[in-house]
Amino acid sequence: MDYNTTQCANCTQYISNHIYNLHTAVCSKHCYFCNECNMIIQNVQHDEHYNQFHTITKCTCGETISNHQYNEHLQLHCPNRLIKCEYCGIMLMFKLLEEHEMYCGSRTDICEYCNNRFLIKDLENHVKNTHLKMDIDMDMENYNIDCPYCYKPFNMSELQEHVYNMHPE
Numbered sequence: 001m002d003y004n005t006t007q008c009a010n011c012t013q014y015i016s017n018h019i020y021n022l023h024t025a026v027c028s029k030h031c032y033f034c035n036e037c038n039m040i041i042q043n044v045q046h047d048e049h050y051n052q053f054h055t056i057t058k059c060t061c062g063e064t065i066s067n068h069q070y071n072e073h074l075q076l077h078c079p080n081r082l083i084k085c086e087y088c089g090i091m092l093m094f095k096l097l098e099e100h101e102m103y104c105g106s107r108t109d110i111c112e113y114c115n116n117r118f119l120i121k122d123l124e125n126h127v128k129n130t131h132l133k134m135d136i137d138m139d140m141e142n143y144n145i146d147c148p149y150c151y152k153p154f155n156m157s158e159l160q161e162h163v164y165n166m167h168p169e
Contacts, residue, residue: 008020008024009024010031036053051067052067052068055067061078079093079094080094106119107120111123111131113130147166148163150166
C-alpha cells in the first residue's frame with residue numbers, strides 16, 4: 001500500500017489521494033461492492049448479478065443451492081445425478097449406484113480367453129493379470145537381446161544357453 005493512496009469505501013480499491021474525491025463520486029454512481037461475494041458490480045448489473053449468484057434454488061434432492069453453484073451441484077454432488085454403472089452401462093441415480101454395482105458386479109461371466117467363469121467385478125483384472133500378462137511374457141521370449149560378451153543377438157532362452165556354453169568364465 002502506498003501512503004499517497006486511500007481505500008475507497010465503495011469498491012475497496014486503493015486510489016491516489018489527488019483523485020480520491022472524484023473517484024468516490026463516480027464510483028458510488030456506477031458501482032457497488034457486493035458483501036455476499038466480495039465482487040465489485042456495476043449498478044446497472046445489480047439485479048442480474050443478484051439473480052445469477054445469490055438467488056436460492058431448491059434441487060430435486062431437497063438441497064437448497066445458490067444459482068451459480070447449481071450446475072456444479074447437479075454434476076458433482078447431487079445424489080439424484082445420473083451415473084453409468086461400470087459393469088452393465090445403464091444410467092441410474094448416484095444414490096442407488098453402490099447397491100446396484102454390488103449386485104451387478106456379483107454376477108458371473110465367462111472369460112473369452114480361458115472359458116472359466118468369474119465375477120464380473122473381477123473379470124477385467126483376471127484378463128489383464130493372466131492373459132494379457134502372458135502375451136507380454138510371450139513377446140519377451142521373442143525379443144532379442146545382445147550377449148554382454150560378444151554382442152551377438154539372442155532371444156532370452158537362447159542367451160542363457162549361449163552364455164553358459166560360450167562364455168563359461
